[in-house]
Amino acid sequence: xxxxxxxxxxxxxxxxxxxxxxxxxxxxxxxxxxxxxxxxxxxxxxxxxxxxxxxxxxxxxxxxxxxxxxxxxxxxxxxxxxxxxxxxxxxxxxxxxxxxxxxxxxxxxxxxxxxxxxxxxxxxxxxxxxxxxxxxxxxxxxxxxxxxxxxxxxxxxxxxxxxxxxxxxxxxxxxxxxxxxxxxxxxxxxxxxxxxxxxxxxxxxxxxxxxxxxxxxxxxxxxxxxxxxxxxxxxxxxxxxxxxxxxxxxxxxxxxxxxxxxxxxxxxxxxxxxxxxxxxxxxxxxxxxxxxxxxxxxxxxxxxxxxxxxxxxxxxxxxxxxxxxxxxxxxxxxxxxxxxxxxxxxxxxxxxxxxxxxxxxxxxxxxxxxxxxxxxxxxxxxxxxxxxxxx
Amino acid sequence: xxxxxxxxxxxxxxxxxxxxxxxxxxxxxxxxxxxxxxxxxxxxxxxxxxxxxxxxxxxxxxxxxxxxxxxxxxxxxxxxxxxxxxxxxxxxxxxxxxxxxxxxxxxxxxxxxxxxxxxxxxxxxxxxxxxxxxxxxxxxxxxxxxxxxxxxxxxxxxxxxxxxxxxxxxxxxxxxxxxxxxxxxxxxxxxxxxxxxxxxxxxxxxxxxxxxxxxxxxxxxxxxxxxxxxxxxxxxxxxxxxxxxxxxxxxxxxxxxxxxxxxxxxxxxxxxxxxxxxxxxxxxxxxxxxxxxxxxxxxxxxxxxxxxxxxxxxxxxxxxxxxxxxxxxxxxxxxxxxxxxxxxxxxxxxxxxxxxxxxxxxxxxxxxxxxxxxxxxxxxxxxxxxxxxxx
DNA sequence: TTGTAAGCGTTATCAC
DNA sequence: GTGATAACGCTTACAA
Numbered sequence: 032x033x034x035x036x037x038x039x040x041x042x043x044x045x046x047x048x049x050x051x052x053x054x055x056x057x058x059x060x061x062x063x064x065x066x067x068x069x070x071x072x073x074x075x076x077x078x079x080x081x082x083x084x085x086x087x088x089x090x091x092x093x094x095x096x097x098x099x100x101x102x103x104x105x106x107x108x109x110x111x112x113x114x115x116x117x118x119x120x121x122x123x124x125x126x127x128x129x130x131x132x133x134x135x136x137x138x139x140x141x142x143x144x145x146x147x148x149x150x151x152x153x154x155x156x157x158x159x160x161x162x163x164x165x166x167x168x169x170x171x172x173x174x175x176x177x178x179x180x181x182x183x184x185x186x187x188x189x190x191x192x193x194x195x196x197x198x199x200x201x202x203x204x205x206x207x208x209x210x211x212x213x214x215x216x217x218x219x220x221x222x223x224x225x226x227x228x229x230x231x232x233x234x235x236x237x238x239x240x241x242x243x244x245x246x247x248x249x250x251x252x253x254x255x256x257x258x259x260x261x262x263x264x265x266x267x268x269x270x271x272x273x274x275x276x277x278x279x280x281x282x283x284x285x286x287x288x289x290x291x292x293x294x295x296x297x298x299x300x301x302x303x304x305x306x307x308x309x310x311x312x313x314x315x316x317x318x319x320x321x322x323x324x325x326x327x328x329x330x331x332x333x334x335x336x337x338x339x340x341x342x343x344x345x346x347x348x349x350x351x352x353x354x355x356x357x358x359x360x361x362x363x364x365x366x367x368x369x370x371x372x373x374x375x376x377x378x379x380x381x382x383x384x385x386x387x388x389x390x391x392x393x394x395x396x397x398x399x400x401x402x403x404x405x406x407x408x409x410x411x412x413x414x415x416x417x418x419x420x421x422x
Numbered sequence: 423x424x425x426x427x428x429x430x431x432x433x434x435x436x437x438x439x440x441x442x443x444x445x446x447x448x449x450x451x452x453x454x455x456x457x458x459x460x461x462x463x464x465x466x467x468x469x470x471x472x473x474x475x476x477x478x479x480x481x482x483x484x485x486x487x488x489x490x491x492x493x494x495x496x497x498x499x500x501x502x503x504x505x506x507x508x509x510x511x512x513x514x515x516x517x518x519x520x521x522x523x524x525x526x527x528x529x530x531x532x533x534x535x536x537x538x539x540x541x542x543x544x545x546x547x548x549x550x551x552x553x554x555x556x557x558x559x560x561x562x563x564x565x566x567x568x569x570x571x572x573x574x575x576x577x578x579x580x581x582x583x584x585x586x587x588x589x590x591x592x593x594x595x596x597x598x599x600x601x602x603x604x605x606x607x608x609x610x611x612x613x614x615x616x617x618x619x620x621x622x623x624x625x626x627x628x629x630x631x632x633x634x635x636x637x638x639x640x641x642x643x644x645x646x647x648x649x650x651x652x653x654x655x656x657x658x659x660x661x662x663x664x665x666x667x668x669x670x671x672x673x674x675x676x677x678x679x680x681x682x683x684x685x686x687x688x689x690x691x692x693x694x695x696x697x698x699x700x701x702x703x704x705x706x707x708x709x710x711x712x713x714x715x716x717x718x719x720x721x722x723x724x725x726x727x728x729x730x731x732x733x734x735x736x737x738x739x740x741x742x743x744x745x746x747x748x749x750x751x752x753x754x755x756x757x758x759x760x761x762x763x764x765x766x767x768x769x770x771x772x773x774x775x776x777x778x779x780x781x782x783x784x785x786x787x788x789x790x791x792x793x794x795x796x797x798x799x800x801x802x803x804x805x806x807x808x809x810x811x812x813x
Numbered sequence: 814t815t816g817t818a819a820g821c822g823t824t825a826t827c828a829c
Numbered sequence: 830g831t832g833a834t835a836a837c838g839c840t841t842a843c844a845a
Binding site: 112117123184 | 514
Binding site for chain 4: 077078079080081084091092093096115117118119120121
C-alpha cells in the first residue's frame with residue numbers, strides 16, 4: 032500500500048464521516064436518534080479520538096479540552112452506543128442470568144406463587160450488584176426446550192453468564208464455560224470448568240439433627256426431599272442423615288418423601304405416606320420451607336398436632352415461615368447475597384482478576400429456631416411475631 | 423469521489439477482511455472467541471452477504487446454498503455477534519425494564535420480603551413474553567439517585583423500555599419516550615407520550631363498596647391508602663369513595679390512613695389511629711394485600727376480631743391472602759399478564775405496528791370474596807383452603 | 814440468486 | 830496531548 036492509497040482512503044472516510052455527522056444532527060431535531068461521538072467532536076472542535084478518551088476516563092488530557100468535550104456531550108445529551116462499544120472493544124458490560132421458568136421447574140403441576148421466590152430474590156441481588164459495578168443484567172428464562180436459543184442470546188449479548196441450578200445439564204457446562212466466563216449458582220459445586228456459588232447446606236443440617244435428637248429427643252425422623260436430583264436437596268439430606276446416624280437416630284428411607292419443593296407436592300407425599308402407614312415419624316425435616324408448610328397443612332388435616340405429635344422443619348426462611356402457625360423452624364439462606372456474590376465473582380473473572388475454577392464460594396447459613404420443632408412458642412400476638420421476625 | 427478512489431477503498435477493506443478471517447479461525451482453536459460470518463462464508467464457499475441472508479431468513483435463495491451455509495454455521499457453532507447486528511441494523515432485540523429497588527420504594531424502612539412481589543412477577547411475565555418473541559430483557563433497577571445511569575444504560579442497550587410505576591417522575595416521561603419507544607406500567611394512564619398498561623382499579627372497587635354496604639350493611643368505612651402519590655392507590659381510593667358516596671355511606675377522611683403499601687406501615691397506621699380514637703370503623707378497605715395483613719394483625723393485637731368487629735379487604739391476591747386467618751377478601755390482579763402485555767405492546771411499537779399513545783390497555787381484575795369481609799368462612803382445613811385457592 | 818463494498822459508532826494504534 | 834484511521838462483525842444497497 033502506497034502513501035497515495037492511504038490518502039485516498041482517508042478522503043473516503045472523511046466523506047462518510049461528514050455524511051454521518053450531518054445525518055445525526057438532522058435527526059436530533061426530529062426525535063429518536065442519538066448524537067454520536069462525531070457530533071460531540073465537531074461541537075467541541077476536537078477529534079473523535081479525544082471524545083473517546085473522555086468517555087473512557089483517560090487521564091493524560093488537558094483539563095480544558097476535557098471540559099470542552101464534556102460540555103458538548105451534555106449539550107447534545109450524548110449517550111454512547113453500546114453496540115458500537117461492544118463491537119469495538121469486545122466488552123459489552125452486560126451479564127446474563129439464566130434461570131428456569133416455572134413451567135419447567137414443575138411440569139404438569141400448577142405453579143405455586145411462591146415457587147420462584149428463590150429465583151426472584153437472586154435476580155434482584157444480582158441486578159443490584161451488577162448495576163453498582165456498571166454492568167447491566169440480561170435475563171434468560173429457560174422454558175421447555177428453549178435452552179439453545181437462550182444460551183445463544185447469552186453468547187451474543189453478554190460478557191459472562193450466571194447459570195442457576197438445574198437450568199443446564201452438568202455435561203453442557205464445560206462447553207458454555209469455554210465460550211463465556213461462567214458462574215454456577217447453587218449447583219453441586221463439583222464443576223471444574225466454572226466457579227460455583229452456593230450456600231452452606233452441611234453445617235445447618237448437622238445442627239438441626241443435633242437439635243432434634245439431643246434437645247427434643249426425637250428418634251424416628253423422616254427427610255422430605257425437594258427434587259431428588261437437586262444438588263441442594265441431596266446435600267441437605269446427606270448431611271442430615273450422616274449426623275443422625277452419628278448420633279444413633281434413624282431416618283426413614285422411602286421414595287415417597289419427595290415434594291417437588293412445593294406445598295402441594297408435600298401434601299401429596301404426606302397423604303400417600305398415610306395410606307401406607309398411619310404412624311408418623313416424630314419429626315419431618317424438609318428440604319425447603321414450601322414443602323414444610325405443606326407437611327404442616329397435611330398433618331393438621333389428618334388430625335396430627337405440630338409440633339406436639341410431629342415436629343417439622345424447613346429450609347430457606349421465606350417470609351411465610353414466620354407467619355404460619357406454628358411458626359417454622361428453618362435455615363436462613365441469603366438469597367440476595369447469592370446473586371450478589373455470583374455477579375461479584377463473574378465480574379472478577381471477566382476482568383481477568385481470577386480464573387474460572389478459583390472463584391467458588393460458600394455462603395453461610397443460620398438455623399432459626401421457632402415453634403414447629405417443639406421449641407416453646409412464646410405466646411405473642413402476630414404483630415409481635417411479625418415485628419420480631421423482621422430483618 | 424472517482425471510481426479509482428472507490429477501488430482503492432475496496433482493496434483496503436479486502437485486506438482487513440482477510441486479516442479478520444484468519445484471526446478468527448486461529449482463536450477458535452484456543453477457546454473463547456467465536457466464529458464470524460467470514461468464517462462461515464469461507465467454509466461454505468459463499469460471500470458474507472449470503473451468510474447474512476441466511477441469518478435473516480431471506481427467502482429468495484437457492485435451497486442448496488442455504489443448506490451449505492446452515493451446515494457451516496452448525497459446524498463452526500456460529501452465533502452472530504449482537505453488538506455488530508445492533509450497530510449495523512439499529513435493532514438490538516433487547517427490551518429494558520426499569521423498576522425500583524426495595525430501598526427506593528420504602529426509604530428508611532426495613533424492607534419486607536414481599537414488597538417486591540409485584541415487581542418480580544411483572545419481570546417474569548415480561549421476560550417470558552419477550553423471549554417468546556426473540557427479544558431479551560435487560561433489567562434496570564433504580565436505587566437512590568441512580569436513575570440517570572440506569573436510563574443511559576437503557577438508551578445505549580435497548581430498542582425500547584418499560585417503566586414501572588413511580589420509577590420516573592411524570593415530567594421525564596416525554597423526554598424518555600422521545601429517545602426510545604416507551605411503555606408505562608401501572609402508571610396513572612394520563613401520559614400522552616407513552617402507552618400505559620394498567621389494571622382495572624375502578625370496577626372492582628365499586629363492586630367492593632357495593633358488597634360491603636349492600637350485603638354486609640357497613641356504614642362507617644376507612645380506606646387505607648398505599649402511598650398517596652401512587653396512581654394505583656389514588657385510583658382505588660377515588661373509585662371506592664365515589665361508589666360509597668353514591669350509596670350513602672361514609673368513608674373516614676384522615677391522613678393517618680396510609681401504609682406505604684407495607685405490613686409494618688399498616689400496623690403503624692392502625693396503632694396511630696387507635697391512639698386518637700379507640701372506635702374503629704366497621705370496615706377497612708386497603709390499597710393492597712400487604713397492608714391488609716398488617717391491619718388484621720394490628721386489630722387482633724388490640725383485641726378486635728376480624729371480621730366480626732371490623733371487616734378488612736385487600737388488593738392483589740398475593741398467595742398469603744389465602745393462607746392467612748381469616749382468609750382475605752381481595753381483588754385479583756394479573757401480575758404476569760401485566761408484564762406480558764407491556765412487552766407485547768412495546769414490541770408492536772418498536773416494529774412500528776402501532777404508535778406510542780395508541781397502545782394503552784386496561785387489564786381486567788376480579789373481586790375474590792373470602793372471610794375477612796364477613797362472608798361466611800367455609801369451615802375447611804388449611805389443606806382444603808390451599809387446594810381450593812390454587813389456580 | 815449471489816457478490817461487492819459502504820456504513821453503523823465505537824476503541825485503539827500509530828504518528829505527530 | 831491530540832489527530833488520523835484501521836478494525837470490530839454485521840446489514841443492506843447496488844451490481845452483476
